[in-house]
Amino acid sequence: MVCVNSTDKIQPTNSLLLKIYITFFKLGSISFGGGYAMIPLIEHEVVVQNHWVKREEIIDILAVAGSLPGAIGLNASALVGYKIAGIRGALASIIGSLCPPVMIVLALSVLFEKFSSYKAVQDAFYGIRPAVLSLIVFAAYKMGSTSIKDGISLIIAIMAFGSMVIFDMHPILIIIVGAFAGLGLMPVKSAGSRKDGV
Amino acid sequence: MTILLGLFFIFAKLSLFSFGGGYVMVPIAMGELEANHWATAAGLTDTVAIATMSPGPVGVNLAIGLGFKVAGIAGAVAAFLGMILPTTAVLILVAVCFFKVYQNPVVAAMFYGIRPVVTGIILYAAFSLAVKNGVILAEPNTMIHAGYNLSFNTFHLIEFKSVLIATAVFMLLAKTKVVPAAIIAACGVIGIIMF
Numbered sequence A: 001m002v003c004v005n006s007t008d009k010i011q012p013t014n015s016l017l018l019k020i021y022i023t024f025f026k027l028g029s030i031s032f033g034g035g036y037a038m039i040p041l042i043e044h045e046v047v048v049q050n051h052w053v054k055r056e057e058i059i060d061i062l063a064v065a066g067s068l069p070g071a072i073g074l075n076a077s078a079l080v081g082y083k084i085a086g087i088r089g090a091l092a093s094i095i096g097s098l099c100p101p102v103m104i105v106l107a108l109s110v111l112f113e114k115f116s117s118y119k120a121v122q123d124a125f126y127g128i129r130p131a132v133l134s135l136i137v138f139a140a141y142k143m144g145s146t147s148i149k150d151g152i153s154l155i156i157a158i159m160a161f162g163s164m165v166i167f168d169m170h171p172i173l174i175i176i177v178g179a180f181a182g183l184g185l186m187p188v189k190s191a192g193s194r195k196d197g198v
Numbered sequence B: 001m002t003i004l005l006g007l008f009f010i011f012a013k014l015s016l017f018s019f020g021g022g023y024v025m026v027p028i029a030m031g032e033l034e035a036n037h038w039a040t041a042a043g044l045t046d047t048v049a050i051a052t053m054s055p056g057p058v059g060v061n062l063a064i065g066l067g068f069k070v071a072g073i074a075g076a077v078a079a080f081l082g083m084i085l086p087t088t089a090v091l092i093l094v095a096v097c098f099f100k101v102y103q104n105p106v107v108a109a110m111f112y113g114i115r116p117v118v119t120g121i122i123l124y125a126a127f128s129l130a131v132k133n134g135v136i137l138a139e140p141n142t143m144i145h146a147g148y149n150l151s152f153n154t155f156h157l158i159e160f161k162s163v164l165i166a167t168a169v170f171m172l173l174a175k176t177k178v179v180p181a182a183i184i185a186a187c188g189v190i191g192i193i194m195f
Helices: A005-009 A012-031 A036-049 A055-067 A070-114 A119-147 A153-166 A173-193 B003-017 B022-034 B041-053 B058-095 B096-105 B104-132 B162-173 B182-194
Strands: B149-152 B157-158
Touching: A005 B003, A005 B022, A012 A036, A012 A070, A036 A055, A036 A070, A055 A070, A070 B058, A119 B022, A119 B041, A119 B104, A119 B162, A119 B182, A153 A173, A153 B104, A153 B182, A173 B022, A173 B104, B003 B058, B022 B041, B022 B058, B022 B104, B041 B058, B041 B104, B041 B182, B104 B162, B157 B162, B162 B182
Parallel strands: none
Antiparallel strands: B149 B157
16 A cells, blocks of 8 residues: 655655646647546656656556546646645646646637637537537446446446436436445445455 | 636536546536526537547536636636636545545445446436437427438437437447547538538
8 A cells, every 4th residue: 555645745846846747738738538548648657757656556546536526637647746746746737737728728719609600610510519429428438337347336327317317316416326325335245246346 | 706706616516526527527517507597508519529629637628618608718717716626625635645545445335336326427418418419309499400300290309410420439439549639620520511
C-alpha cells in the first residue's frame, strides 16, 4: 500500500512546477475523447518519460481517479501532480491540463453561435447528433463492461435505466440509491463469490 | 448575476455526482437547464458535440460550453468554476491519504452499487437525446424532415439516416482506434451530404 503523506514535506522547485504545468498543458491539448482516452497518455508522460510515478502506483491513482466524482482525466492529473509535488503540484497539473480545453471550447462555442443559422452548419449537425448518441452509448458500453459483472449489477443497471425512463426519477437520487444498494448487497455477493472487483 | 450564481451551483452539484465521466452529467444537466428554460435538447446535443470535439475532460468542456450558451463568457466562467472547485476540494482532501479511502470496504461496496447505476444513467442520456433530437419517437416539432422517417399512423417510430450514422459510428468506436474528434468532424461532412 502506498501512502503519499510524505509528499507534503517536499518543497517543489519552481522549475519542477513549471515542468508539471507544461507536461499537463501538453496532455490537455491532445486528450481528445474524455478521461478514459487521457489515461494511456498520462501513463506515457509520467511513468515512461519523466519517471515521476511508478507503474503500479499509476494503476492505483487511476482507480481512485475513476472512483471520485468529477472528470477522470482531471482527477488523475491532480493526483499525479499531488504525488510529484504536493498541493502546488496538484494545482500546476490542474491548471495546465485545463488551459487548452477552456480556450478551444470557448472558441468553438463562439464560432458555432456565429454560424449556427447557416443551412450547411445545421445539416452538419444533423450528421453530428447521431454520432454524439453513439459516443454516449459507447461510453455506457465501456462503463458497463467493467461495472456489470454479475446478475445483481445487471439488475441494478436495468432498474436505474427503467426508473428514469418510466418514473422520470432524478439521476442524483438514483446514484444515492445505488450507493445504498451496493452497501446492502455487497456482503451477499462476497459470500456468494469471493472475488469482489472494485 | 442570479443566472451566474445559478450556473455555478448547478454545475457544482453536477460535478459532485458525476461519477464515471462527463456523459453521466448529460441527463442531469438537461433537466436543470430545461427547468430554467436555459437550453433546449438540440442545443445541449450540439454542445455535447463541441465538448467531445475539444480536447480535455468532457464534463469540464460541457460546463464551459453550456455556461457560454446560457450567459456568454461570464456564464462559461461561472459554470467552469462550479464544475472544478468542489471536485478539486474533494480531491485534495482525498489525496492527503487517498489509498486508504479507496481500499475501504464500505467505499468499495458503495461503488459496487454506483457503477451499474452510472451505466444505466449514461444509457438513458443516449435514449433521451435520441428522442429529443427526433431520431426515435419524434414529436411534430422535433421531426427531421430531410430524413427517412418511419411512422405508424401518426406515431413516429424511427429516422433511418440518423440510425445509419449512429450504427456506423458505434462500429468505428468499437472496432477501430479512430479518435472521437475525427469521427465528429467526418459526421459533420456526412450530415451536409445526407440531409
